[in-house]
Amino acid sequence: MPQIEPIHELDCGICGGLKMSGSTKTPGEILAIDAFKTVIDAATVMEGRIVFAESIRIDGKVIGDLQEEPGARGSVAIAPRATVCGDIVAHRVLVAGTVQGNIHATEIVQLMNGARITGDISYAAITIAHGAIVNGSLTGNARKAEPASEMRRKPLLLANESPDPVPA
Numbered sequence: 001m002p003q004i005e006p007i008h009e010l011d012c013g014i015c016g017g018l019k020m021s022g023s024t025k026t027p028g029e030i031l032a033i034d035a036f037k038t039v040i041d042a043a044t045v046m047e048g049r050i051v052f053a054e055s056i057r058i059d060g061k062v063i064g065d066l067q068e069e070p071g072a073r074g075s076v077a078i079a080p081r082a083t084v085c086g087d088i089v090a091h092r093v094l095v096a097g098t099v100q101g102n103i104h105a106t107e108i109v110q111l112m113n114g115a116r117i118t119g120d121i122s123y124a125a126i127t128i129a130h131g132a133i134v135n136g137s138l139t140g141n142a143r144k145a146e147p148a149s150e151m152r153r154k155p156l157l158l159a160n161e162s163p164d165p166v167p168a
Helices: 148-153
Strands: 038-040 045-047 050-052 055-058 061-063 066-068 075-078 083-085 088-095 098-100 103-111 116-118 125-128 133-135
Touching: 050 055
Parallel strands: 038 055, 045 061, 050 066, 055 075, 061 083, 066 088, 075 088, 083 098, 088 103, 098 116, 103 125, 116 133
Antiparallel strands: none
16 A cells, blocks of 8 residues: 655644544644545546535546535645646645646635646635745635636626616
């Protein structure tokens, strides 16, 4: 069985502060995998939209959107050699690998050294480590912003149309 590496060294809140049972890690360090309800293994490629309620860790490749269930406070962690080709909508997002798509986090986005993002990021708070690369725009205060997936679903209006019907 392949050894699983920690995504990051310090407890930043992404994993809910959970620790490995029987771990020799000191307080403030996070576990590698046990805190995540769902893990996409490094040898796995998944295609399609994934909807989750709690936490998901991607060690492999996902081709499709990752979205938390409405009302959930889910966390997404993208491991150093992992890739997501799609949008991510979650409460917390930690990226140490590659994302080709937009990220919308209602709480925090953390980009670790080596993170590669090609897409727009909306967030309430963000940390960007030295060595992370973002090719897209950054928009603060995601609590008021709409996730990219919701924006795409709205019908387009012509210049002379109104979004609300005008009373007669």
